[in-house]
Amino acid sequence: MRKLLVLFACLLWHSNVAAQTPFYQGQTVTIRVGFTAGGAFDVWARIIAQYLGKYIPGNPTFVVQNMTGGGSMIAANYIYSVAKPDGLTLGVVSPGLYIQQLSGQPEIKFDWFKYSWIGSPEKTDRIFYIRADTPYKTLLDMRNAVEPPKCAATGLGTAAYYFPRLLQESFGLKLTMVPGYQGAADANLAIERGEAQCWCGSVQAYFGSEPGRTWAKTGFVRVLTQGGQKRHANLSKVPTVWEWMDKQKVADLYRRIAKIFVLPDEMGRPFFAPPGIPADRLRALRDGFNKMVKDPQVVADAKSKGLEPSLMTGEEVEALGKEIGTVPPELLERMKPLLQR
Structure with a gap:
């Protein structure tokens, strides 16, 4: 009987210790x-x-x-x-x-x-940039592109793909989308090598990681528009997509789609x-x-x-x-x- 009591006490003690041990330990x-x-x-x-x-x-x-x-x-x-x-x-x-x-x-x-x-x-906040050695000084210059610039993208359902497509349809831009890159690092390498000319990333990644930080200083790329409701402090001279839409009197349909497309940035x-x-x-x-x-x-x-x-x-x-x-x-x-x- 005494042995059973001792055994029961040990089991109870072990159970209490286990219960007090955090799962993640x-x-x-x-x-x-x-x-x-x-x-x-x-x-x-x-x-x-x-x-x-x-x-x-x-x-x-x-x-x-x-x-x-x-x-x-x-x-x-x-x-x-x-x-x-x-x-x-x-x-x-x-x-x-x-x-x-x-x-x-x-x-x-x-x-x-x-x-x-x-x-x-x-x-x-979304941004769209292109190599500075291309002839496109503003977003609307791509309406008349003789050879549409190639825009690197990841998957079809990512902002790197659908945001440029929105710009393309809203403003009549001539772009060639090239999906399949594994991430921003690969896409930026393609831009550096001249395999692609443009990319849609985020302001934070652009100023927060290479090669964006260096490109921002050297002017290797030119930011043409941004998706935030107001201009980012580091891009005060770059119009937002909403400013472009107002200026070009873009149809309400594309404005509604744009609002959905920027929700992921929230x-x-x-x-x-x-x-x-x-x-x-x-x-x-x-x-x-x-x-x-x-x-x-x-x-x-x-x-x-x-x-x-x-x-x-x-x-x-x-x-x-x-x-x-x-x-x-x-x-x-x-x-x-x-x-x-």
């Missing part, structure tokens, strides 16, 4: 980045991998793995359909992928609105986990993420890399997702041609 969390190394998505993932463990109970280790393809669609599909919902795999992909889902692209194997959203460390670079991870782990990740983005050391590190920290909580990302999921069907039909070759 001794664990490794993998962040899957949908783009190649060197771009802003990757830079943010590595900053987060360096600091986030400090703010998660149990102080897990974070590692980054790049999973490229389809403009980050392969990574999005993997997180949704393959990764276990245990809180040990996170992802960051182009938020523009939700547009492909809304338009019914068959390659989409996820439901954007069911991911477990952790948060976003930065909002972004999300910026959202980090997420598979659907259905345990609520306590999601809360730990969200709370830790919120504290991390506000950490003065993280802010300083991000700014030193040219990034612009601006927290959007997981709850806010989730709420924005519900907003963008209510696009009228008739507008979706008019958007589809802009997502295709």
Whole structure:
């Protein structure tokens, strides 16, 4: 009898210790980045991998793995359909992928609105730039291009593809879209080599990573327009797409599509986990993420890399997702041609 009591006490003690041990203690969390190394998505993932463990109970280790393809669609599909919902795999992909889902692209194997959203460390603003040695001084100069400039892009449903297509249709520009690049680093290399002439990225990536930082100083490329509601402080002489639309009296249809296309920039670079991870782990990740983005050391590190920290909580990302999921069907039909070759 005494032995049974002792055994029971030991089991109870072991159970209590296990219950008090944080789930993340001794664990490794993998962040899957949908783009190649060197771009802003990757830079943010590595900053987060360096600091986030400090703010998660149990102080897990974070590692980054790049999973490229389809403009980050392969990574999005993997997180949704393959990764276990245990809180040990996170992802960051182009938020523009939700547009492909809304338009019914068959390659989409996820439901954007069911991911477990952790948060976003930065909002972004779209820009469109072209090599400065081309003859195009303004956006409208491309209306009369003898040989349409080649614009590098990642996947068909990413902002690097659909934003130039929007410009093309709204203003009658002559462009040749070249999708298939694995990320901004590859696209910029193509521009440097002369294989492509233009690209649509973000202000933050342009000023925050190479070769954009150098190009901004040397004038190797010329920024022709930007997607923010107002001009970015570093691009005060560059008209916004909204200014161009007002000046050219662009049809309301394209204005409505433009508003949908810039919503992913509101999300910026959202980090997420598979659907259905345990609520306590999601809360730990969200709370830790919120504290991390506000950490003065993280802010300083991000700014030193040219990034612009601006927290959007997981709850806010989730709420924005519900907003963008209510696009009228008739507008979706008019958007589809802009997502295709």
